[in-house]
Amino acid sequence: MRGKRRKGVEYFGPYAHAYAIRQTLDLLLRTYPIRTCTDSKFRTHEVLGRPCLLFHIERCAGPCVGEVGEEEYAALVDGLAQFLSGDGDEALTKLRADMRAAADRREYELAARFRDQAIAVEKALARQELVTQRKESFDLTALEEDDLEAVLVVLSVVKGRVTGRKTTIIDKVEDVSGAELIGILLGQLYGADRPPREVLVQTLPDDAELWEEWLRLRRGAAVSLRVPQRGAKRRLMETAAANATEEFARHRLRRSSDHNARARALRSLQEHLGMASPPLRIECYDISTIQGRDTVGSMVVFEDALPKKSDYRRFKVRTLDGQDDFAAMEEVLRRRFTAYLAERHLPTAERGKFSYPPSLVVIDGGAGQLGRAVKVLDDLGLEVPVVGLAKRLEEVYFPDRAEPLAIPRGEEALYLLQRVRDEAHRFAVTYHRTLRGRRMVDSVLDDVPGVGPTRKRALLRRFGSLKRLREAEEAELAEVVPAAVASDVYRVLHGESVGER
Secondary structure (H helix, E strand, O other): OOOOOOOOOOOOOOOOOOHHHHHHHHHHOOOOOOOOOOHHHHHHHHOOOOOOHHHHHOOOHHHOOOOOOOOHHHHHHHHHHHHHOOOHHHHHHHHHHHHHHHHHOOOOOHHHHHHHHHHHHHHHOOOOOOOOOOOOOOOEEEEEEEOOEEEEEEEEEEOOEEEEEEEEEEEEOOOHHHHHHHHHHHHHHOOOOOOOEEEOOOOOOOOHHHHHHHHHHHHHOOOOEEOOOHHHHHHHHHHHHHHHHHHHHHHHHHHHHHHHHHHHHHHHHHHHHHHOOOOOEEEEEEEEEEOOEEEEEEEEEOOOEOOOOOOOOEEEEOOOOOOOOOHHHHHHHHHHHHHHHOOOOOHHOOOHHHOOOEEEEEEEEEHHHHHHHHHHHOOOOOOOOOEEEOOOEOOOOOOOOOEEOOOOOOHHHHHHHHHHHHHHHHHHOOOHHHHHHHHHHHHHHHHOOOHHHHHHHHHHHOOHHOOOOOOOOOOHHOOOOOHHHHHHHHHHOOOOOOOOO
């Protein structure tokens, strides 16, 4: 049901999908044949003195025509309510006991009916996953978020079984922390519903003691609000977190696959940035380094608000000795646009990927990085719109403005800029980790006799990282390098000297 809850009505759930509970009820009606018709249909058959088809196919006990007594019908209703409350095992035990008792009395047709009802209950129970050994009831909430949106997944566990799953997409209209958001969502979840005895969260909200007291008042009994640390509940929290991550990815995919949404995002970006036309080709640049080592740059391309991965480029910064993100950004942009100037006059068949000019350049950084980008474009005599995107997504820097532009939350332009920035960051970090992994492999294998540049590259191609190289067995190493060398490599990777046996 949807809408406001009424007093005096018992509710069950929530359930993940309407079709799932309908299928479960269809199985349970074989065991608990209560009526599912409307009041008007009930009165119609009551006047006619004839039951409907559901009675003849044993999906209804026929209360409209007096085929079932009041006490017997009440027992059916109580049995169904008991099952939906999580006591399915007790219902199954009772049916099996009734079946054996009927067989002992040689009432074999009745025993067969109890047997069929027990099978139906078993199938219904199979739809509810058992997640804890003890028959506990609790709610478990997991959150996946970025600066603009969040996905909340709530798993409802009743007497050890998952009975429901709710997923909610939240637009973050305010800049709130994860702990603050958890508190807000608790208020929305249990503002109308009665909380269970235990509520599990990934992170405790601010003023957790006050929220726990509020939940106690809502329930009318003690409520435990905590973060699971171990055991089945911890594993279930990890599953819920994975579900939230997957749902967030699907939400973003739905947004990007919607042509109308992409068109709105480009028009919104055009309006907020004051451009003459929508930026159909956006290039975004980011720098990744750790203490000035293995400094790299990334260039990602979005065309029609979709990533064009064939045009992505990565740069190994060559001219720096130490950490200087501004100088690194300048080098990356100078190399990219120098290549563009060299290629743009070539015949179409001979042009490379750098020959296409962007409609908009986005620099991951504030005024400092933006200033270096403007310097490069001015030196090369190019007029390309360029903006800087600060770590706070709502701040967009322009070359000719002292103050950044704050794009309102909820605008499609902000979601697009976020996707572009995140993709550039991901691409840069991935390349940086690759280079760092290669350097670590090189440094570890430098002192191994018989391992030169060629064999280092072969080992890296096969295993990919120092971690996987350490996890490899000696026989696996011997598939790449000679057996004697593999033995030495294995000992060095595990902290032994080559001369030790």
